[in-house]
Amino acid sequence: MSFFDGMSRPFRLGGIVLIGVAVLAAVVGTTVALTGSDSDQNNAAPSPSSSAPPNQGSPPPGPPSSSGPPSSSAPPPSSSSATPPPPSSSPASPAPGQPGGPPAPGQPGGQPGDSGSNQQVVAKWVTVRVYNNSMIHGLAARAADDLRRQGWNVAEVSGYPSGVIPTTTAFFRPGTDEEAAAKALAASFGMRAEARFPGIEQSSPGVIVIVTNDYKGSANKGS
Structure with a gap:
């Protein structure tokens, strides 16, 4: 029952x-409980990590700025930028008479215009031609002997009948060794030294000494 x-x-x-x-x-009740549980899960707030919007104040990522300090791995300045060494001083010019230097006074190759015995030593190897332009017979030969006694290289003795030369003169070709020789002769024998004139420009090389009535021989009587 x-x-x-x-x-x-x-x-x-x-x-x-x-x-x-x-x-x-x-x-x-069971249905409501189940329904409410599902609704709570669906209505739950999303987690901050998944729903939070990006920070509007942060700048977007970009390439690193090129204005930053240089990398510490940059190579140091080249040592070539250091103070350059002082320029080497030019070698001193050799003294006169030394190898590579100018000739000393009294040696062959000295400067034209030197006076006295030093100039004679410089130029006495130059050929000298002595011509007579006076009425004194043998004056050119006498002058040639005077020159030879002082060591001059007299190569010719003759007369000069092509004109009248006003005073005893040693003629030379400018820019040659004849110029120094002619000036040395002028200093030793009391004569003039001038460039060749047109009448003798094409004559043989050498100093041309034309003696006239005023030739008096060597000015250095002790020579």
Whole structure:
């Protein structure tokens, strides 16, 4: 015999109704609980890491600035930029008479215009030609002997009949060794020294000494 057999019919009906209501309430409650749980999960706020918008104040990433300090790995300045060594001083010019230097006074190759015995030593190797332009017979030969006694290289003795020379003169070709020789002769024998004139420009090389009536011989009487 069941629990409902001892009850009257009205009570049995009421109990059945209560049981049904209880079952229905349990079903509804379970459904609501499940539905509410799903709704809570769907309505949960997203995590800050997944939903937070990017920081509007931060600048976008970009290439590193080129205006930063130079890398510490840059090579040091080249040592070639250091103070250059002082320029080497030019070698001193050799003294006169030394190898590579100018000739000393009294040596061959000295400067034209030197006077006295030094100039004679410089120029006495130059050929000298002595011509007579006076009425004194043998004056050119006498002058040639005077020159030879002082070491001059007299190569010719003759007369000069092509004109009148006003004074005893040693003629030379400018820019040659004859110029120094002629000036040395002029200093030693009291004569003039001049460049060749047109009448003798094409004559043989050498100093041309044309003696006239005023020739007096060597000015250095002790020679």
